[in-house]
Amino acid sequence: MVESLFPSIENTGESSRRKKPRISETAEAEIEARRVNEESLKRWKTNRVQQIYACKLVEALRRVRQRSSTTSNNETDKLVSGAAREIRDTADRVLAASARGTTRWSRAILASRVRAKLKKHRKAKKSTGNCKSRKGLTETNRIKLPAVERKLKILGRLVPGCRKVSVPNLLDEATDYIAALEMQVQAMEALAELLTAAAPRTTLTGT
């Protein structure tokens, strides 16, 4: 099932990239960008990467389950949402790990976990008033930037760890991030399909 999902995307990706740009001034920059990006994009489409991701994902999910299985099963909603967040974070971390640290967003995801833990400790000691005041200040100071720059900032906020990154690097990171996200979605979807098909739907319908 998984292999049937992945190869289709791989073919379309390759066909769209088969056309070579004309040798001209713009094409020189294009070739350079393509060279940089094609490697990273093809990387997310190879079967090997997908399988690595799928395996690691399964293992990580199992670990998450083991951790969450210790909690009580009474409050199903809370458990599900909490588990969902954990699963998403785990999946992101696995995705970032399979990037092997070559991209900024992957490093940011892996580092954010450490930072979040530190922040938790710090929050227990300090008050959290600073963050809010800083946010208010930036809100009032902001003038209407040109539309493209505004959107680039939004994009920078969406891609983890790319808020203050230069424009061409931001676009590079966004390209890789989108490719990685697509692979993640496919893998998780396939896994979910497999598991929901495997698990009898008795809990939903039965007692």
Place this chain on the structure above:
Amino acid sequence: MDLTGGFGARSGGIRPCREPIGLESLHLGDEFRQLVTTLPPENAGGSFTALLELPPTQAVELLHFTDSSSSQAAVTGIGGEIAPPLHSFGGTLAFPSNSVLMERAARFSVIATEQQNGNISGETPTSSVPSNSSANLDRVKTEPAETDSSQRLISDSAIENQIPCRSQNNRNGKRKDFEKKGKSSTKKNKSSEENEKLPYVHVRARRGQATDSHSLAERARREKINARMKLLQELVPGCDKIQGTALVLDEIINHVQSLQRQVEMLSMRLAAVNPRIDFNLDTILASENGSLMDGSFNGTPMQLAWPHQAIETEQSFHHRQLPPPPTQQWPFDGLNQPVWGREEDQADGNDNSNLMAVSENVMVASANLHPNQVKMEL
């Protein structure tokens, strides 16, 4: 000699038709190139080469002046310079087309002036010539007037003609080559001259575009960004038709947001599904052989077979090698062989049924929801 023969043939062909001046320049450029390229290899030889050998420096000048599609003064200078050696050799010269050569030089000077004024069609050979010796061009050039005229003449060529040469020039190192239309202002020429002398990153300006360093850097930056935007457009579905950076960025942002939302949905689904399969995967890949083999169902071959089944389905799912724990179950293969045939039949069928059977057995083994499971599945 080949050259003389060539000249003889071409002189007959070119002399009558003076209208296609562009073609003439084309041929002349070729001939001059042949002239000068055969200069170095041939030491002794016909009178023609001897003629050119005698004033080697002048011949070198001739080379460069022809490469630059010589300016008026240069060609007449060459014509003048060739003339004295010709005269000095006088009777010893057996070269029939010396006069032809001089005529050509004279004609070429005329053509040069015309080229400066009007459009040039047959620029391909002359443009290829300067590119081939572009390295020499820089060194030999001394007067700004020469560079002016040479650039103007070079600039008339179309960009496509420069394409094969461009890759060569790109590797020439720290130079700037400029192509401008023949009608560019002298101010632009001067600025380009200055930039040519300085060691800069090699960038090529296109027609009608400014050539100072700031705008060039700006243009390089813009093109980098545009190249990456194009890649993003290809990646995001439905972005090809959209014109404009802002809208494309909108689409990209929407796409990233939708992907992230999908990941959240899927993670919620997986969280909902998870408790069911917790036992399944745990017991499959953990090293709890005893609990599996000693399940409540002793007689059914399914019991023995289901770890292998589950492992097989996982294999088909993941296409990977099994982790070490399940290999501990392999010694039981000999016992399970008669069952494998049925397993494979089942494996060819639905994966779902296999896994359902697997999970059923797991539930049975765990004995948590045993009665419910058995009821529902049966």
